[in-house]
Amino acid sequence: MSDTQTEPLSTAAIEHLLGVALERGGEYAELFFEHRLSHVLRLQEGRIHEAGVHVMRGVGIRVRVGDQQGYGYSDDLSQEALERAARVAAKIAHGGTTRSVSVSERSVESMYLPGLWSDRVAMGRRVEMLQRADAAARRFDASVRAVNANLHDEVQEVLVATSEGRLVRDRRPLVSFAVQVVAERNGERTHGYYGDGGRRGFEFYDGVTPEQIAGEAARIAVVNLDAVEAPAGELPVVVGPGGGGVLLHEAVGHGLESDFNRQGVSLYSGRVGERVASELVTIYDDGNLPGERGSVSIDDEGTPGQHKMLVEKGILRGYMQDTLNAALMHTHSTGSGRRQSFRVLPQPRMTNTYMPAGDLTADEVLRRVKRGFYAKSFAGGQVDISKGDFVFMVGEGYLIEDGRLTAPVKGATLIGNGPEIMTRVTAVGSDMRLANGSYTCGKGGQLVPVGVGLPTLLISSMTVGGSRVG
Amino acid sequence: MSADPLELAQRAVALAAACGADQSEATMIVSDAFSSEARGEKITKLQQSVGRSLSLRAFVGGRKATLGTTDLTPEGLEALVARCVEAARSVEHDPLGALPDPEPIGASGDLRLIEDDVRGRGEDEKLASALEMEREMRAYDPRVDNSNGSRVADALTTVALVNSLGFRGSYTASSASLSASPVVRDGEEKRTAHFGASRRGYAQMPSPAEIARVAAKRAVDMCGARKPQTGVLPVIFERDVASIVLGDLFGACSGANVAIENSFLAGRLGEKIGSDLVTIVDDGLLPGGMGTSPFDAEGVPTRKTAVFERGVLRSFLFDTYHARKLGTKSTGNAAGGTVGPNNFYLEPGTGTLEDLIARTPRGIVVYDIIGFATEHVTGTWSRGASGFMIEGGEIAYPIDGFTIAGNLREMLAAVDAVAGDVIFESPIVSPSFRVAGMTVSGT
Numbered sequence: 001m002s003d004t005q006t007e008p009l010s011t012a013a014i015e016h017l018l019g020v021a022l023e024r025g026g027e028y029a030e031l032f033f034e035h036r037l038s039h040v041l042r043l044q045e046g047r048i049h050e051a052g053v054h055v056m057r058g059v060g061i062r063v064r065v066g067d068q069q070g071y072g073y074s075d076d077l078s079q080e081a082l083e084r085a086a087r088v089a090a091k092i093a094h095g096g097t098t099r100s101v102s103v104s105e106r107s108v109e110s111m112y113l114p115g116l117w118s119d120r121v122a123m124g125r126r127v128e129m130l131q132r133a134d135a136a137a138r139r140f141d142a143s144v145r146a147v148n149a150n151l152h153d154e155v156q157e158v159l160v161a162t163s164e165g166r167l168v169r170d171r172r173p174l175v176s177f178a179v180q181v182v183a184e185r186n187g188e189r190t191h192g193y194y195g196d197g198g199r200r201g202f203e204f205y206d207g208v209t210p211e212q213i214a215g216e217a218a219r220i221a222v223v224n225l226d227a228v229e230a231p232a233g234e235l236p237v238v239v240g241p242g243g244g245g246v247l248l249h250e251a252v253g254h255g256l257e258s259d260f261n262r263q264g265v266s267l268y269s270g271r272v273g274e275r276v277a278s279e280l281v282t283i284y285d286d287g288n289l290p291g292e293r294g295s296v297s298i299d300d301e302g303t304p305g306q307h308k309m310l311v312e313k314g315i316l317r318g319y320m321q322d323t324l325n326a327a328l329m330h331t332h333s334t335g336s337g338r339r340q341s342f343r344v345l346p347q348p349r350m351t352n353t354y355m356p357a358g359d360l361t362a363d364e365v366l367r368r369v370k371r372g373f374y375a376k377s378f379a380g381g382q383v384d385i386s387k388g389d390f391v392f393m394v395g396e397g398y399l400i401e402d403g404r405l406t407a408p409v410k411g412a413t414l415i416g417n418g419p420e421i422m423t424r425v426t427a428v429g430s431d432m433r434l435a436n437g438s439y440t441c442g443k444g445g446q447l448v449p450v451g452v453g454l455p456t457l458l459i460s461s462m463t464v465g466g467s468r469v470g
Numbered sequence: 471m472s473a474d475p476l477e478l479a480q481r482a483v484a485l486a487a488a489c490g491a492d493q494s495e496a497t498m499i500v501s502d503a504f505s506s507e508a509r510g511e512k513i514t515k516l517q518q519s520v521g522r523s524l525s526l527r528a529f530v531g532g533r534k535a536t537l538g539t540t541d542l543t544p545e546g547l548e549a550l551v552a553r554c555v556e557a558a559r560s561v562e563h564d565p566l567g568a569l570p571d572p573e574p575i576g577a578s579g580d581l582r583l584i585e586d587d588v589r590g591r592g593e594d595e596k597l598a599s600a601l602e603m604e605r606e607m608r609a610y611d612p613r614v615d616n617s618n619g620s621r622v623a624d625a626l627t628t629v630a631l632v633n634s635l636g637f638r639g640s641y642t643a644s645s646a647s648l649s650a651s652p653v654v655r656d657g658e659e660k661r662t663a664h665f666g667a668s669r670r671g672y673a674q675m676p677s678p679a680e681i682a683r684v685a686a687k688r689a690v691d692m693c694g695a696r697k698p699q700t701g702v703l704p705v706i707f708e709r710d711v712a713s714i715v716l717g718d719l720f721g722a723c724s725g726a727n728v729a730i731e732n733s734f735l736a737g738r739l740g741e742k743i744g745s746d747l748v749t750i751v752d753d754g755l756l757p758g759g760m761g762t763s764p765f766d767a768e769g770v771p772t773r774k775t776a777v778f779e780r781g782v783l784r785s786f787l788f789d790t791y792h793a794r795k796l797g798t799k800s801t802g803n804a805a806g807g808t809v810g811p812n813n814f815y816l817e818p819g820t821g822t823l824e825d826l827i828a829r830t831p832r833g834i835v836v837y838d839i840i841g842f843a844t845e846h847v848t849g850t851w852s853r854g855a856s857g858f859m860i861e862g863g864e865i866a867y868p869i870d871g872f873t874i875a876g877n878l879r880e881m882l883a884a885v886d887a888v889a890g891d892v893i894f895e896s897p898i899v900s901p902s903f904r905v906a907g908m909t910v911s912g913t
Contacts (some may be wrong), residue, residue: 036539041560044730049564050807051557053540055550067509071517075540088518123560146730146779182732182847189731189847232875232911233700263509265653267660343521382840382854386618386653386662389871391854393843413843413852413873415911463697465852465873467909 008033008077008154009059011103014161017061018101020086022163025096026063026070028323029089029163033059034301034342037119038154043130043256051123060342061090067262073343076331103167108298111305114173115201118153126151129177129205133214137181140218143225145189146182149214160302168302169321171197174293174379176450177215178438190227192220193379194397195438199449200291220377221395223408230397230412230466236372237414237462238400240367241378242435245452248283248353250381250390251418252276254443255334256310256318257348258325260385267388267419268316276316277422283311285320287335287351292436294352294451299331301337301346308334310353314422322348340446344410347444354453360430362456365427367403372465374398374405375414377435387416391465413465421459429456474860475500475630476640476827478542480637482526483632485548489555491528493569497632497767498524504593505623508600511518514619516597527807528554529568533561536807536828553781570790570800572635575764575771582758585671588624588644596622597865599678600647606682618651618662620682624672645760646672650685650692656693663689663838668895688837691858695841695868698859698912704833705874705908706826708857709891711836712900716816718748718844718851719878720898723777725788727846728794733850734879735783744781744882747819747903751776752787754802754812761813761897765802767780772812773801781882787811811897818901819888828863835860836874849878872912881905 009017014031021029040052059082070092072085130149137147156172179196194206194217260266268276277283286376287296296305301323309317321329322337325348338349360407366374374397381392381395394412398405432455441450475498486494500522507515524547526537535558541549603620624647630640649666665685669675676684707715727733735743744750754772756762765771768790776784788796789804803809827835839853856870884906892901 039557041557047564049534049562049563051535051554051561053535053537053539053550053554053557055541055546057539057541057546066512067514068512069515071515071519073519073521075522075542077543078562085519092513092516123557127560145730148730180729191732191845191847230875232873234913263618265618265660265662273885343519345515362594372602380842382842384662384840386660387870389854389856390839391873393841393852410848411843411845411850411852411855413841413875415854415871415873417871463871463873463911463913465854465875465909465911467852467875467877 015101015103017086018083018163020083021061021063021089023098024090026090026093028348029063029064030062030301031059033159033341034156036154036156038152041126041130041151042171043134043149046134048127048130053330056341058342059085061086061089061174062345063092064324065093066469068092069345070375071345071369094446101163103161103165105167108168108170108304110117110289111288111295111297112173112199113201113204114116117155117173118175118202119155119360121202125442129210133179133210136211137179137214140184140215141222143183143185143222144181144218145184148180150178152176158300160298162302168298168304170298170364173201175200175202175204176438177205177210177213178428179217181217181221183225185225188225189222190224192217192224194220194436196436198291198293199295199439212319223396227408227410229468230409231464231468232466233464234461236369238369238372238374239454239457239459239460240374240376241429241431241454241456242433244375244457245354245435245454246378246381246382248355248454249350249452250383250392252283252311252423253350253353253417254383255385255388255418256320258319258321258329259348261319262325262329266385271316274316275314276309276419277314279314280425281311281314281355281422281430283353284308285310285350285353285354289352292352292434292451293439293449294350296335299337300339301333303333303337305335305351320348320350322346338448340448347446349443349448350441350450351451352434352451355432355455357432357455358453360427360429362429362431364459365429365456366400367429368458369400369403374400389415390418391415415465421462424460425457426460427458431455433445435448475628476632476638477552479630479632482524482547485551486526486528486555487634489552491530491555493529493634493798494526495569495768496524496526498522499627501625501627503625505621506597506600507619508604509617511603513597513600514685523545526551526554528558531564532565532567533558533566535561541777555845566791566794569633569635570768570770572637573771575639580757581755581762581764582670583641583643583762583822585644585673587672588626588646591672593738595863600768602678603650603682606679607650607686610683610686611831613690613693614652614686615653615655618653624646633769639765639769641764644670646675648675648678648681650682652686652689653691654689661689661692665797668760673838692856692868692870695856695870697868697871698834698910700911700913702907703829703910704830704904704906706830706904707834707902708823708835708837709900709902711839712875712902713896713898714839716814716900720811720814721844721846722849722878723786725786725792725796726809729792733846740758741783742781743783743879744778745885746780747885747888748778748882749817750778751817752803752812753815756813756894759813759894761811766804766808770800770802770804775801777778779808782795792894813894814898816888816900816903818892820890823902824889826887826902827860829887830904831863833860834858834869850864851876851878872910874908874910876908
């Protein structure tokens with residue numbers, strides 16, 4: 001199937017369409033072609049329950065004039081339909097002159113580790129992986145009652161051409177394996193969730209095995225059987241390494257996306273060079289980590305991914321830029337223009353966002369807390385980028401008493417204000433690691449895969465939203 | 471390529487049969503969608519396209535596979551249907567895996583799915599509405615000095631469904647929405663709010679000016695907000711937030727979750743769970759409702775189902791598969807391969823949100839929540855929130871940076887007042903309501 005899509009549009013056809021898009025005088029036109037073939041295989045109640053095949057194929061055409069964007073798309077690749085989409089996009093411009101466009105192809109360095117492409121993998125191999133996960137979760141503990149597992153993989157082929165003459169292609173692998181386990185004891189039910197994957201080939205699961213992923217999900221479900229109600233009120237919070245990086249994504253990352261800053265709606269607008277966090281805080285967004293879930297060889301506007309310093313020792317250094325906002329802010333795209341599919345406009349987005357290691361051991365960080373909350377992993381988060389208030393939902397959490405982890409705590413929501421929390425970072429561990437590859441960002445309703453990473457971190461005070469008062 | 475949607479669906483069903491599927495069902499969705507955004511005095515986004523997608527469910531001896539595709543070329547479709555049917559062979563046999571038994575669509579009267587002004591209204595008028603919202607927000611208060619944009623969007627969507635047991639049906643529905651999102655300056659800080667409306671057509675909608683004013687008021691009124699003290703208080707959920715809470719409850723009422731015991735309501739049919747004020751209904755036939763349709767995603771006729779009656783759990787909501795699993799019948803709630811709402815709502819009481827506030831000596835009213843921490847299996851529920859402290863039956867001051875936490879089961883039991891202000895502007899809606907006590911975490 002994927003082979004039928006190698007040459008969807010000729011160079012001449014692309015140049016013609018970009019010319020049609022600029023008929024009314026737009027400043028910039030872009031064509032985005034996508035063909036994505038995904039497979040999903042789902043296990044439920046011990047058996048392979050459902051298989052799915054999905055194809056997204058189509059072209060999106062954008063025209064820009066200043067901060068105005070016109071957009072049209074078509075899943076019908078006939079010349080007539082594509083010209084119609086180009087003319088819809090052109091409508092945003094008024095009364096300019098026609099110009100001709102010529103594009104030439106350039107190559108890009110791959111940031112993926114495709115190995116065994118998923119469109120070459122037999123269904124039998126997928127079935128076996130799910131069955132191994134099911135067996136491993138059930139072996140883990142007698143309290144395991146239900147196991148649900150999902151294997152999702154895709155190959156996305158992208159072609160981007162612009163009126164500036166750029167033509168680039170990208171072929172992106174993505175694998176994702178996730179297990180949900182329900183445990184039960186004395187009528188109390190809890191669940192655990194864990195997944196891993198990345199922009200890699202299927203051989204990834206020879207290293208990180210279905211047994212390990214299912215075992216981790218089962219471990220979390222079983223730990224939660226002994227969980228106590230979360231406390232309510234302000235407490236010191238230690239955030240665990242890896243998945244704790246969701247903190248950076250919500251508390252700081254979204255506020256540094258260039259659309260919000262160009263428009264002046266982010267609390268970080270106009271603050272490059274200013275102190276926005278404690279001097280212990282350095283944050284990178286890196287699209288060039290080979291094989292990671294958030295990595296991009298090129299973004300969805302054809303710009304190569306980059307390693308970007310966002311915050312250096314507490315000082316704001318820069319924003320994540322797409323082409324539109326970079327042009328309006330007189331700077332360059334940082335390879336951050338991403339989109340869910342050809343049906344939507346790209347937005348500036350994060351790739352893999354992380355904080356480098358500090359110099360304390362995790363134990364040394366924990367020992368600084370007499371009574372507090374330990375967030376080992378997060379189930380997700382959300383932020384209001386104007387005020388900076390964010391929440392995240394704890395996947396696995398514990399009480400800290402006298403510098404040690406004690407009772408596990410039931411699902412709590414933590415709430416904080418981005419800049420406030422970042423000034424309260426008082427200790428950073430040396431155990432930085434990237435999280436398991438299972439995170440997806442949903443900005444503006446568009447889903448894109450992202451990565452996060454963090455060393456163990458101490459926040460001196462944060463509101464823990466549990467239900468136990470006092 | 472502009473083939474009739476029913477014919478394309480029919481073709482996919484025929485292809486599946488030729489590949490060896492013993493049953494199949496295909497749905498074509500064709501949506502002609504317009505969207506626009508204004509910021510300040512300019513139109514910043516303008517988009518119009520026809521999106522088409524086909525989905526197919528194929529059964530091979532009780533083994534199920536699905537296909538979703540925007541590649542509708544004859545050769546593409548043929549290869550993909552073959553791939554889908556082949557994938558089904560990897561699935562394990564499930565005796566319940568089959569199409570619904572044929573059931574005639576009754577005379578459902580006029581469902582009022584289409585309003586002519588979605589097609590009839592010119593682009594210039596729609597763009598003028600977006601610009602008007604931008605102006606009106608700023609005119610409301612000088613502190614409104616920026617925005618995340620004002621949006622006008624609409625769509626005309628056709629759904630065509632064909633299955634191998636002889637079902638063949640289609641319908642077309644319109645929708646329109648207006649929304650505004652101001653940013654206000656609050657000293658050194660910025661605050662934002664969002665308010666919008668959706669209907670089947672523009673004529674049913676509040677005016678752009680009214681939407682802009684409500685959005686601006688919501689942002690301005692929050693200026694100077696502080697963190698409340700931690701404690702247990704009555705919590706009033708304003709209509710839009712109440713609808714989100716009801717959405718969380720829908721997950722627990724979904725037969726797909728109940729069948730795998732991923733719901734705190736599993737096994738509790740007939741039990742008194744909520745207070746007497748909790749009557750919750752799913753109605754697929756509500757004229758003009760945003761979740762209304764003559765048949766669900768499997769071609770099963772929609773209907774009205776009582777989920778809770780005066781606090782007693784009466785029914786879960788089902789598609790065919792999960793209904794068979796629990797030995798019951800579909801309630802016409804199949805959607806996208808699982809169970810979805812038609813018009814799922816809490817039956818309104820009487821009075822306004824202001825009346826609820828006046829009847830609350832001390833408590834909080836919540837206008838916005840963020841986060842999504844709901845565990846259906848336990849009912850554990852918590853969110854970040856903002857709103858107002860109520861003292862002596864009056865709004866005292868704005869509050870933010872706090873969480874509210876509880877358990878959906880306990881919250882249902884503690885619903886002690888319901889207003890009459892429900893608006894059917896999405897498939898899950900609720901009037902404002904009050905919960906007698908929840909944990910508020912602040913300082």
